[in-house]
Amino acid sequence: MRWTFGLTCATALVGIVPSSQAADSSVYHDAETGFTFSQYNAQYAIGRTIAFRIALPSPIPANSAYDAVIQVVAPVDVGWTGLAWGGTMVYNPLSVSWANGNSAVVSSRYATGHATPTTYSGATYELFKTGTHVNRTHWQYTAKCSGCTSFTSSGGRSTILNSKGANSLAFAYSGTRPSNPSSNTSSFVVHDVTGYWNHDFSTAGNTAFTSLVAANI
Ligand code: HEM
Numbered sequence: 312m313r314w315t316f317g318l319t320c321a322t323a324l325v326g327i328v329p330s331s332q333a334a335d336s337s338v339y340h341d342a343e344t345g346f347t348f349s350q351y352n353a354q355y356a357i358g359r360t361i362a363f364r365i366a367l368p369s370p371i372p373a374n375s376a377y378d379a380v381i382q383v384v385a386p387v388d389v390g391w392t393g394l395a396w397g398g399t400m401v402y403n404p405l406s407v408s409w410a411n412g413n414s415a416v417v418s419s420r421y422a423t424g425h426a427t428p429t430t431y432s433g434a435t436y437e438l439f440k441t442g443t444h445v446n447r448t449h450w451q452y453t454a455k456c457s458g459c460t461s462f463t464s465s466g467g468r469s470t471i472l473n474s475k476g477a478n479s480l481a482f483a484y485s486g487t488r489p490s491n492p493s494s495n496t497s498s499f500v501v502h503d504v505t506g507y508w509n510h511d512f513s514t515a516g517n518t519a520f521t522s523l524v525a526a527n528i
Pocket residue numbers: 392393394395398399400401405407420425426427428481482483499500501502505506
């Protein structure tokens with residue numbers, strides 16, 4: 312039995328290693344905004360998830376920076392949540408967000424250590440009117456980000472996320488709301504949960520990206 316199991320694993324590994332990382336995301340078409348997103352449902356508690364959705368322009372020329380539309384759908388018990396575009400807390404753009412009345416706030420942050428991230432001018436957001444709202448069970452926002460998919464990472468390395476494959480992303484969740492939710496520079500307390508996944512950007516392309524942005528803004 313053990314021998315058979317070992318062989319099976321080795322065979323599987325040979326098949327897996329040369330290809331790119333398997334993605335944990337799936338395709339989601341949002342009827343409200345019209346964007347096709349690649350989405351991942353991040354579990355922060357048993358049976359409870361936050362949806363992280365990414366839509367991209369298509370085509371994207373090789374080796375050039377590109378915008379992204381991000382949509383986050385969170386249950387109302389989520390005090391704040393963050394998306395780390397480089398897959399770690401440090402040295403990458405952090406899209407931190409929370410509910411604010413009938414709307415939501417997205418705050419541009421960056422951390423160089425495991426302490427409260429500072430504001431980050433390298434990424435800017437345009438919050439959409441469509442796709443940003445709060446109801447009794449959820450809050451959600453949709454925004455265009457310029458500067459989320461390319462950044463200077465640890466050691467001063469210039470990074471552009473792979474628009475044709477999977478990227479390692481990370482999230483953080485806190486059950487505690489920021490101290491001043493109407494301000495995108497509010498402070499907030501440390502997360503209760505963090506997690507990682509591989510997000511397929513190759514399925515996030517929207518040929519009508521520019522007109523969809525204009526229609527939702
Ligand atoms: C008040 C703000 C924050 C504080 C004080 C804080 C602090 C920390 C600390 C101490 C760790 C290490 C935990 C350990 O090693 O067990 C950690 C890890 C982590 N944090 Fe934060 N954090 C904050 C905000 C954020 C935000 C906004 C994100 C956005 C996604 C984030 C993402 C992560 C991730 C993914 C990890 C796992 C380890 C890593 O990737 O570096 N954190 N944080």
